[in-house]
Amino acid sequence: MAGKVAERRVALRVALIDAAEAEIEAGGLSALKARDLAKQVGCSIGAIYNVFDDLHGLVLEVSGRTFKKLGAAVSASYDGTEPPRARLILMSNAYLYFAAAHPRLWRALFDVQMPTDGPVPEWYLTSLGRLFANIRAPLGELYPDMDDDALGLMTRAMFSAVHGIVLLGLENRVSGVPAEHIRVMIAQVLSRIGPELPE
């Protein structure tokens, strides 16, 4: 049974990621404490550092997981038969509901300090790329004459716009409102996105 130790290592890793996720979901990134994690999974503080380089590695692991779930939620929100504008709205609503259901995990996605040396990790770019591809397709249908660069910018613009509406909508500060209102705001903007208008 050469694997008994290795198995335990893996189990500890998973347990720690689970615990970190729960911790972040409950109190946000800043609520993640080594001592709490150790208590929650029933190991010593030192054991964490046998399995992770530091807490930050743990946070990245949680964020990777969150991003995958978010991508899955968005992908599952449409079936591809909808007209493009409707599809954009469906995806945006999926984004909104995910963010509303897991506000702190979602926030953590944008608050994690990315490693400063070898830039943004691979899983991040992959997940982001997948998300953007989902948005780009209907925009391509909507604007068949747009060239690739413009479409790329438009994709980022649409994502950012929806993100902004969800972000400020979920905060109490600027315009904290019920999710239903946020849904309306998204629809207000997206359902008015048409061909370019003069003036």
Place this chain on the structure above:
Amino acid sequence: MAGKVAERRVALRVALIDAAEAEIEAGGLSALKARDLAKQVGCSIGAIYNVFDDLHGLVLEVSGRTFKKLGAAVSASYDGTEPPRARLILMSNAYLYFAAAHPRLWRALFDVQMPTDGPVPEWYLTSLGRLFANIRAPLGELYPDMDDDALGLMTRAMFSAVHGIVLLGLENRVSGVPAEHIRVMIAQVLSRIGPELPE
């Protein structure tokens, strides 16, 4: 000269606010340290607490100032004769340029912890109200049949959308791009905001 002491108090307050602003502009909210401030204005650490309850009060003061400047920049960006869509774009660009010129002060605006008891301070609501009024007017021209509630939501939606585009655009993470590209993204979205479209 009953005022000599009082004058010094005021001068110290102002110097501290100036120093805090410089500190935040240079390194973000988290770079604000009591020791640095004291060194910068040439007073002792304790003197800060003679004039402010705590560092947080100082941060609020800086944020109030930033918000005023931001509002002034947006207000100055149009003269009211432009067609509404063009005016929205002018204001958005002013917002973008302010954020790009003072990214950390601007970020601090959204990151300051608001007092938990008596909610958001008065200056914040006033500044925000003024900003929203600027946006609401052209939207009202654009959608004369919209009722007040819908116009309110639309105002928040437009602000949030532009905010999102600027926010993610200025970050290196999701879609860090030169300001010129961000300008294009804003225009792409805003110049397509028209009447509601079927489907």
Place this chain on the structure above:
DNA sequence: TGTACATCAGTGAACGCGCGTTCACTGATGTAC
């Protein structure tokens, strides 16, 4: 199968650092007479 040894997971007290805030003290400023 049994024994001796090596490895490394596991432990948690202790280290180290950053940093906001306090507090006992001092001396300049202002007031009373």
Place this chain on the structure above:
DNA sequence: TGTACATCAGTGAACGCGCGTTCACTGATGTAC
């Protein structure tokens, strides 16, 4: 104007706390023979 006193701005060393991370030690697991 001069003197005695009170106030309070100003000082900076020290407190206190949180918290990530280390490290010397232990004991279970796996390996060699």
